[in-house]
Amino acid sequence: MLSSYRFRRFKDKIAYVLCLLCVIIAIIPLASIIFEVIARGAPQLSLHFLTANGLEGGIGPAIQGTLILIGLTSLIGVPIGIMSGVYLAEFGGNKYASVMRTINDILTEFPSIVVGITAFSIVVVGITGSFSPLAGAAALSFIMIPIVARTTEESLKLVPTSVREAALALGLHHWKTIIRVVLPAAGQGLVTGTLLAIARIAGETAPILLTIMGNTYFFQGFNQPMDALPLRVFLNSRQPSVAVQAQAWGAALVLILIVLTLNVCVRIASRRQFRK
Amino acid sequence: MGNSEKIKTEKLNAWFGQKQALRDINLSIRANVVTAIIGPSGCGKSTLIRTLNRMHELVPGAKVSGRVLLDGKNIYDDDVDPVQIRRRVGMVFQKPNPFPTMSIYDNVAAGLKLMDAKKGPALDEVVKKCLQQASLWDEVKDDLKKPGTSLSGGQQQRLCIARALAVNPEVILMDEPCSALDPIATAKIESLIRDLSKEYTVVIVTHNMQQASRVSDYTAFLYLGELIEYGLTKDIFENPKNALTEKYITGEFG
Numbered sequence: 186m187l188s189s190y191r192f193r194r195f196k197d198k199i200a201y202v203l204c205l206l207c208v209i210i211a212i213i214p215l216a217s218i219i220f221e222v223i224a225r226g227a228p229q230l231s232l233h234f235l236t237a238n239g240l241e242g243g244i245g246p247a248i249q250g251t252l253i254l255i256g257l258t259s260l261i262g263v264p265i266g267i268m269s270g271v272y273l274a275e276f277g278g279n280k281y282a283s284v285m286r287t288i289n290d291i292l293t294e295f296p297s298i299v300v301g302i303t304a305f306s307i308v309v310v311g312i313t314g315s316f317s318p319l320a321g322a323a324a325l326s327f328i329m330i331p332i333v334a335r336t337t338e339e340s341l342k343l344v345p346t347s348v349r350e351a352a353l354a355l356g357l358h359h360w361k362t363i364i365r366v367v368l369p370a371a372g373q374g375l376v377t378g379t380l381l382a383i384a385r386i387a388g389e390t391a392p393i394l395l396t397i398m399g400n401t402y403f404f405q406g407f408n409q410p411m412d413a414l415p416l417r418v419f420l421n422s423r424q425p426s427v428a429v430q431a432q433a434w435g436a437a438l439v440l441i442l443i444v445l446t447l448n449v450c451v452r453i454a455s456r457r458q459f460r461k
Numbered sequence: 462m463g464n465s466e467k468i469k470t471e472k473l474n475a476w477f478g479q480k481q482a483l484r485d486i487n488l489s490i491r492a493n494v495v496t497a498i499i500g501p502s503g504c505g506k507s508t509l510i511r512t513l514n515r516m517h518e519l520v521p522g523a524k525v526s527g528r529v530l531l532d533g534k535n536i537y538d539d540d541v542d543p544v545q546i547r548r549r550v551g552m553v554f555q556k557p558n559p560f561p562t563m564s565i566y567d568n569v570a571a572g573l574k575l576m577d578a579k580k581g582p583a584l585d586e587v588v589k590k591c592l593q594q595a596s597l598w599d600e601v602k603d604d605l606k607k608p609g610t611s612l613s614g615g616q617q618q619r620l621c622i623a624r625a626l627a628v629n630p631e632v633i634l635m636d637e638p639c640s641a642l643d644p645i646a647t648a649k650i651e652s653l654i655r656d657l658s659k660e661y662t663v664v665i666v667t668h669n670m671q672q673a674s675r676v677s678d679y680t681a682f683l684y685l686g687e688l689i690e691y692g693l694t695k696d697i698f699e700n701p702k703n704a705l706t707e708k709y710i711t712g713e714f715g
Binding site for chain 2: 278344345347348350351352353354355356357358361365366369370372
């Protein structure tokens with residue numbers, strides 16, 4: 186009797202230790218990456234490194250380019266994504282919507298290199314005639330829209346039907362109900378979804394590789410090649426010069442810091458939502 | 462007794478998908494009185510009042526046939542905009558549902574603000590008047606900027622009543638407005654319903670027979686989607702004509 190109890194306790198301990206081991210195994214690569222990037226990237230950080238152009242050994246153009254890409258992509262992706270999400274959540278009871286929902290889910294996990302090639306052949310070849318921020322933003326919004334649409338749909342569905350009914354019973358039109366009552370009620374969810382999508386596109390490399398090409402200098406115009414942080418990491422890490430490789434570590438650290446900051450913002454935004 | 466007819470239903474049928482919820486309801490609701498609709502769960506009480514302001518059709522798969530005459534005009538005619546009907550026939554729901562992102566003031570003002578872009582002192586007046594009518598003004602007059610959801614359940618329900626009054630409806634439909642409230646809050650809402658019937662036509666759904674006998678002038682008894690009996694509340698409770706009504710009133714089933 187007692188021995189079987191001990192045996193069960195022993196099995197319980199074994200299971201616990203196994204789970205703990207798995208967590209440690211999962212964390213080791215991530216922790217070592219972050220450690221390595223900080224160790225090699227931190228010595229690079231200086232005001233000069235962050236603000237000078239490529240010829241002077243800085244990554245200013247890459248930081249500027251990433252910010253421009255985030256802005257342009259959000260300008261295209263957030264309105265389209267939110268409106269798609271509104272359609273799926275508020276008018277999504279028909280078969281067209283369920284087809285769209287499936288396509289949207291596939292797009293969320295679409296190989297980003299294919300997105301890059303698509304934007305290359307349509308925007309770079311067909312419209313701007315050159316590698317350009319516009320082509321980069323087009324490719325990245327292709328990745329952003331499905332994410333924003335999905336999170337918008339999910340957060341709108343969390344708004345109780347009774348709230349919609351209250352507005353409709355007051356004699357408000359459906360569109361006014363959505364804009365003035367339902368969307369504000371889902372506000373925190375929309376912010377969270379948008380920030381997550383920005384964090385995702387800020388780190389994408391494959392689509393911008395084929396669309397903005399990289400540049401040693403600061404922003405040259407909407408139809409000229411531009412730099413961005415992930416691209417700078419990729420290009421510099423392939424160079425033989427140790428000094429140039431070191432810049433790649435610095436750029437990687439800056440990129441990680443940006444994505445990390447966005448994730449912290451997501452945490453804060455979603456925590457507010459749950460407090461309500 | 463001399464009150465005119467406000468709403469009249471003729472051969473009103475309603476469905477959810479294949480399931481029929483109302484069968485040939487012919488009911489004449491009088492102006493400026495309280496009409497209670499009673500009956501066991503699932504008998505179609507809520508469906509009936511939701512057909513009176515065209516809220517029923519918002520449920521996917523819901524259907525209506527027959528006529529609902531509001532002041533003699535069928536609200537299901539093709540030339541009628543349901544939005545206009547809902548302004549004339551307001552609604553208070555089972556669970557208090559203030560707009561979650563709006564202040565107490567904005568909740569009451571919502572209909573006028575979002576519809577007619579009304580603002581300023583005129584709007585302040587309406588908000589004050591409606592909160593007074595809903596006997597909530599004294600409790601919230603210093604906290605109008607606070608979120609509507611910060612109030613207690615009973616206060617929230619009175620806020621929802623004030624919100625419905627603000628668009629100046631002719632009829633107020635109430636779908637079990639006290640079922641989520643405690644006895645004290647319920648008593649407040651009941652006396653409020655009595656007051657409201659002086660200016661508005663009130664239709665209230667309730668599963669609480671005592672409540673129906675306390676607040677209403679007329680009572681309709683519904684069973685399995687059919688109107689079994691309708692008349693003065695006093696007659697229905699003291700001298701029901703139908704055996705089924707009597708069984709329900711005396712608590713033999715329900």
